[in-house]
Every structure is written in C-alpha cells, then in structure tokens.
Amino acid sequence: MNTDGSASQPTSPTAPAATTGIPTGATGATTPRLSVLDLVPVRTGQSSAQALASSLALARRADELGFERYWFAEHHNMAAVAASTPPVMIAAAAAVTERIRVGSGGVMLPNHAPLVVAEQFAALEALAPGRIDLGIGRAPGSDPVVTALLRASGPTSDVERFPQHVRDILALMRPEGAALRLGDGNVYDVHATPAADAAPTVWLLGSSDYSARLAAELGLPYVFANHFSGAGIEQVLALYRDGYRPSEAHPEPRTFLTxxxxxxxxxxxxxxxxxxxxxxxxxxxxxxxxxxxxxxxxxxxxxxxxxxxxxxxxxxxxxxxxxxxxxxxxxxxxxxxxxxxxxxxxxxxxxxxxxxxxxxxxxxxxxxxxxxxxx
Incomplete structure (x- = not known):
C-alpha cells in the first residue's frame, strides 16, 4: 500500500500502600520515570490462564504504584512465554487499570498486515483514549517454522518494505485517514476506524542502528531493547539523537531503554x-x-x-x-x-x-x- 500525505503522528514483605510517587513529568536522569515490559512468563506447573491472570494483576499493581506505561511483548511458540497477542493483552489490561498507558513492546510488523495493525490499535485508542502506545519491531518474534506459519495465508509485511509499512500505519490511524492512489488514477480513502478522534503514540523498537535511523527519519520516539542486548547502545542512541528530524507530534527526540x-x-x-x-x-x-x-x-x-x-x-x-x-x-x-x-x-x-x-x-x-x- 502506498499512501499519500505526511504522517505527523508519527518470603515477601508487606506491600506498600498505593502511591503515585514515581514522577510523571520529565524529571531528568536523576529520578527516571519507570515503566514495565511484560513477556507474560509461564512457570512449571502453571497454565496459560494462570500466567495471564498474574500478568493482569501485575498491571493493576503497576497502575496503583504510578508507573508510566505497561507494555506486552510478542513472542510465538515459546513454552515459557504467553505473550503472543499484544492487542488482546492490551485490551484486557486497559479494562482493569485506570491511568497507566498500555501498549506493545512490540508488535512484530513483518508478521502482520499494516491495515490490521492500524485497525487494532485505532480501536484500542477508542476504547482507552490517550492511554495507548503502539511499539513496532522488525524481528519475527519466533523461529523460521513458526514465522512461516504466521504468514501462511500470504505475504504480510515483508522486512524489505518495513519503512513504508510503518508510514502506512501512521497514515491509516490518523483521524483523516490515508489516500490510496489506484492504478486508474482514482483516489481511495482508507481509515483504520471510521470516526477516529486521535491516534495511539507510535514508538519504534530495536537493538541496532536500523530502527534508530528510521525513527529519527520519521520523527518518532525510539526504544532501545537493552534487556535483550546492550551492545552498541551509546552509538545507536547517538545516531538517533544526532539524526532526528522533528515532527509535528514529536518536535524533540524521545527515547528510553529497557x-x-x-x-x-x-x-x-x-x-x-x-x-x-x-x-x-x-x-x-x-x-x-x-x-x-x-x-x-x-x-x-x-x-x-x-x-x-x-x-x-x-x-x-x-x-x-x-x-x-x-x-x-x-x-x-x-x-x-x-x-x-x-x-x-x-x-x-x-x-x-x-x-x-x-x-x-x-x-x-x-x-x-x-x-x-x-x-
């Protein structure tokens, strides 16, 4: 899909009482805000239902404690990880929390059609206005066999077209939608939802310079996956900040790390x-x-x-x-x-x-x- 228009949006102690002590504004590096990435771990003897229930309880507690955001990862066919469908978990977490932002860390875009991702997250934004983050990654999130099964119905978002597909998602989720130029020269309007008021915040995720460069080019926030690999973090963050092109939604570079x-x-x-x-x-x-x-x-x-x-x-x-x-x-x-x-x-x-x-x-x-x- 090629879209017209710019994408400007681009033995435990007693639990402490609920608090909002974690700073919620930009506080500098001395007292950073805290967020959570949840892979929904599954331990020996535990069912998927129990693992999911415990993660939702953790999201509620993070909300009470004043954490900034709560994201779910996307991994497939892993016995120790139940985080395979971020949009489902985001909807469930949004329903049991009040103020915390909820999102994906991330949706692995090569596994999904851009329009499907845009529709899912535009719907989530409508359900929990102002609280939805769409973190997008480029890795498959599984082994080659499962990756092939994810794409069994035909090509989805191939890696080579990743930058264009990110642009497509940004355009599709805008309230004004995207304009698709057909082969006969006509323009076809496409909307992720029919009457959107706002769009989720889009973040690019990565542990190398590829996504950092793309985030800088598109004027998007960037997350370095330090929990997975801390190699090259200084160079990657410098590339992002030095090459950042301000966008309407994000005039300054914005990043955090896991x-x-x-x-x-x-x-x-x-x-x-x-x-x-x-x-x-x-x-x-x-x-x-x-x-x-x-x-x-x-x-x-x-x-x-x-x-x-x-x-x-x-x-x-x-x-x-x-x-x-x-x-x-x-x-x-x-x-x-x-x-x-x-x-x-x-x-x-x-x-x-x-x-x-x-x-x-x-x-x-x-x-x-x-x-x-x-x-």
Missing part, C-alpha cells in the same frame, strides 16, 4: 529469584531445549555447564539485581549514562515452590520495592 530487573528485600533473595530466568537465557543462547520457567529451587538444584555459567555471569553484570536502594542507584546510573528520563523494567523474578500458581509475588515485589526506593 532492562531486566529483580529486586528483593535482600540481595541474596534477589539473586535467587533471578536464577531461573538467567538459566533460561543461557539455554536459549547455547541452543539447548527450553521449557517452562523453573522455580527457584529447581534452578538451584541443577548446575549449568561452564559455558552456561559464563553466560549467566555476563548477564548478571548487566541486569538490575539486588536490594531496593542498590537497584534504585543502578537505575539512576543507567538513566544518567544514556540520557534517559524513563527506564522500562522487565520484572523477571522467579517464584519459589510454595508460591501460588495464579500469582507472581517476586515480580510484584520488584515493582513495589523499586517504586518505593525511587519515590
């Missing part, structure tokens, strides 16, 4: 709760089979090989793992080093055997303790 986080009353507990996800990532990076997330006890019972231990050690150095004040200092330092006034945490705390299957106490604890320490 980070895996586990916070507990003690550093010992934090490292225990981090171990299941650390081990899972080590398996992923060494090509070993991955199942549902282990409990803390199961993760501690089986040692990794030397390569796995080295990968875990490297990741531990980049994650936020510790007691509240230590974790808060690390987040402030991360924001200051990269000029970010917002940090999106991926709460990856594991669970103990005795903890309920329909809740994630470690992830709730991570958000509560961070909110209190950064207030």
């Amino acid at each position: 980070v895996n986080a586990v916070v507990a009353p003690t550093a010992v507990e934090a490292y225990e709760r981090a171990l299941p996800q650390l081990r899972s990532m080590a398996r992923l990076r060494t090509g070993k089979p991955m199942g549902r997330a282990e409990t803390v006890e199961a993760a501690a019972a089986e040692p990794l090989d030397a390569m796995g231990e080295q990968i875990v050690a490297d990741m531990r150095a980049r994650w936020i793992i510790g007691e509240p004040h230590q974790a808060a200092a690390q987040i402030r330092d991360l924001a200051a080093r990269h000029g970010a006034d917002e940090v999106m945490v991926v709460p990856v705390a594991g669970t103990y055997d005795a903890e309920p299957l329909d809740a994630t106490p470690g992830r709730v604890q991570t958000l509560e303790l961070l909110a209190d320490a950064l207030a």
